[in-house]
Amino acid sequence: MSLTLAARTRHMTSSAIREILKLTERPGVLSLAGGLPSPDSFPLDALAHASERVWRTQGAQAMQYANSEGLMPLREWIAQRVSLPQWTVRPEQVLVTTGSQQGLDLLGKVLLDPGCKLLVEQPTYLGALQAFSPYEPAFQAWRADEQGPDPLDLARMSGAYGASGQVGSDAIRAAYLVPSFQNPTGHAIGAPRRAEIAAELNAHHVTLIEDNPYGELWFDEPPPAPIAASAPHHTVYLGSLSKVLAPGLRIGYVVTPPDEAPGALDLRARLLQAKQASDLHTPGFNQRLVLQLLSDGFDLDAHVATVRQRYKAQRDAMAQALNHHLPDDCAWQVPQGGMFFWVQGPEGFDAGASLPAAVERGVAYVPGAAFYVEAPQQARRQMRLSFVTLSVEQIHEAVKRLAAHLGGEGRRAC
Ligand SMILES: Cc1ncc(COP(=O)(O)O)c(C=O)c1O
Numbered sequence: 001m002s003l004t005l006a007a008r009t010r011h012m013t014s015s016a017i018r019e020i021l022k023l024t025e026r027p028g029v030l031s032l033a034g035g036l037p038s039p040d041s042f043p044l045d046a047l048a049h050a051s052e053r054v055w056r057t058q059g060a061q062a063m064q065y066a067n068s069e070g071l072m073p074l075r076e077w078i079a080q081r082v083s084l085p086q087w088t089v090r091p092e093q094v095l096v097t098t099g100s101q102q103g104l105d106l107l108g109k110v111l112l113d114p115g116c117k118l119l120v121e122q123p124t125y126l127g128a129l130q131a132f133s134p135y136e137p138a139f140q141a142w143r144a145d146e147q148g149p150d151p152l153d154l155a156r157m158s159g160a161y162g163a164s165g166q167v168g169s170d171a172i173r174a175a176y177l178v179p180s181f182q183n184p185t186g187h188a189i190g191a192p193r194r195a196e197i198a199a200e201l202n203a204h205h206v207t208l209i210e211d212n213p214y215g216e217l218w219f220d221e222p223p224p225a226p227i228a229a230s231a232p233h234h235t236v237y238l239g240s241l242s243k244v245l246a247p248g249l250r251i252g253y254v255v256t257p258p259d260e261a262p263g264a265l266d267l268r269a270r271l272l273q274a275k276q277a278s279d280l281h282t283p284g285f286n287q288r289l290v291l292q293l294l295s296d297g298f299d300l301d302a303h304v305a306t307v308r309q310r311y312k313a314q315r316d317a318m319a320q321a322l323n324h325h326l327p328d329d330c331a332w333q334v335p336q337g338g339m340f341f342w343v344q345g346p347e348g349f350d351a352g353a354s355l356p357a358a359v360e361r362g363v364a365y366v367p368g369a370a371f372y373v374e375a376p377q378q379a380r381r382q383m384r385l386s387f388v389t390l391s392v393e394q395i396h397e398a399v400k401r402l403a404a405h406l407g408g409e410g411r412r413a414c
Pocket of ligand 1 (some may be wrong): 035098099100101102125127178183211213239240241242247251252
């Protein structure tokens with residue numbers, strides 16, 4: 001008997017980041033590679049207390065199967081937290097998922113056919129490419145300028161101006177973006193560009209998957225409202241508690257369009273079926289733990305404010321270290337939130353090929369090419385640096401090592 005794997009497995013990729021994380025477990029390596037929130041930011045005491053109460057007061061329910069949509073009180077809380085004066089989200093629109101990563105997979109399952117066009121930013125979140133790839137879409141690079149993804153590309157790719165003149169004949173199935181403090185670039189799309197994108201979604205009935213795990217991690221001012229707020233009928237919005245509370249809870253959510261949006265009820269029903277096939281439900285204990293934490297009076301907003309403060313100090317430290325140590329022919333922008341710097345190394349630098357040598361020097365990063373569907377030449381020079389897992393002192397040392405690796409240590413400093 002021989003074992004034959006499904007053809008779709010050829011489209012499955014392992015996350016370059018996870019492979020790199022293995023390398024960085026070596027003692028002495030200062031890793032700028034991970035995408036992990038700072039463990040110091042987890043409210044462990046409050047979680048321990050809430051956890052004990054869940055066991056004591058609702059242990060059996062927490063250990064029982066739960067419904068697939070998620071616990072209603074949690075859906076209500078999420079709906080309220082996401083809603084804005086201009087965007088009312090109802091609990092029925094919320095599907096609790098096992099991390100927003102599961103939301104991406106479920107959306108891939110219900111929205112994508114082999115060969116259908118999916119518009120993605122370049123570079124984009126690697127885990128989204130990983131989630132969508134087994135469904136074999138034809139990824140299309142979303143053209144961008146300094147403001148972010150080009151809204152006219154949506155119109156162009158919507159089939160509205162197709163060669164045949166037939167709307168929909170060659171249309172993209174959906175578009176995917178991370179609007180605020182993107183992974184990997186740290187870029188946030190401004191309000192005018194969001195409005196333009198929303199206008200094109202509304203005009204051409206394109207579906208947007210808006211993935212927003214970092215929106216609350218702003219440093220100086222909050223990012224503009226999600227695009228979903230201006231195009232609710234055409235946007236499927238994903239959020240997560242991973243970056244504001246703890247990723248180990250695996251609590252994410254999908255907000256589907258309101259009932260009256262064409263196809264919304266069908267999308268919701270299919271997502272639910274996909275979720276049932278995938279894991280039946282997100283662990284009830286974890287959902288109850290979050291609800292208990294909140295009913296114990298845990299102030300999530302105050303907590304997130306402390307996370308922001310911590311990350312901002314680390315962001316500032318990295319900005320200073322990069323400025324001080326990196327060669328002049330490197331380039332980056334200081335992110336206004338989130339967890340990452342996106343750095344372009346000097347001419348001729350190959351971030352992927354030279355990573356093992358960097359690890360030998362005791363520093364690690366994620367090579368930029370990993371975040372592209374088809375990496376352009378300049379991607380070889382790019383890398384993603386996380387600033388949230390190391391202390392301020394370690395950040396300085398890590399960037400010093402990186403500068404030595406790039407061959408430019410001290411050039412800026414002198
Ligand atoms: C842009 C983006 N989307 C989704 C996720 C998945 O987050 P989670 O599944 O923990 O909610 C991540 C994690 O790093 C991310 O960066």
